[in-house]
Amino acid sequence: MPMGNPLSPTIANIVLDTLLQKTIQELKVNNVHIKLINKYVDDLFAIINKKDENIILHSFNSYHTKLKFTIEKETAKSIPFLDMKIYRDNNTITMDWFTKTISSGRLINYHSTQPMGQ
Numbered sequence: 642m643p644m645g646n647p648l649s650p651t652i653a654n655i656v657l658d659t660l661l662q663k664t665i666q667e668l669k670v671n672n673v674h675i676k677l678i679n680k681y682v683d684d685l686f687a688i689i690n691k692k693d694e695n696i697i698l699h700s701f702n703s704y705h706t707k708l709k710f711t712i713e714k715e716t717a718k719s720i721p722f723l724d725m726k727i728y729r730d731n732n733t734i735t736m737d738w739f740t741k742t743i744s745s746g747r748l749i750n751y752h753s754t755q756p757m758g759q
Contacts, residue, residue: 653683660704668700685710686722 643649657680665675673696677688689697694712701710713720719728726739740746749755 650682656708657683657685660701660708664700664704668697671696673697673700681723684723686727 661678661680665678668675673693675687675689675697677686679686687697698710698712702708715729718730719726721727721739721741724739726737728735728737
């Protein structure tokens, strides 16, 4: 579905929910367990064993030829996810705001004529 189409998030949720259900069940049969997985539309955040990352990535990418997953690994015990920076310290996870390097930092003035929804 094209970006901006009102049905795109709904279709993405249906496809990804089906993919997750099938793939996670398949991984469990092969004794590969995902400790935590969170989804926001088409973005996934998962906590996995390092030794299983290639198996998991292959399993996700085998679902359909038009879907391509990548892995972003943590560096310095942190990883960006959406607009958050997630930090790992022993058994604690903390979050902070994350700004992409390509961000211009410009904001729309509250009193502008731009519609409130944007």
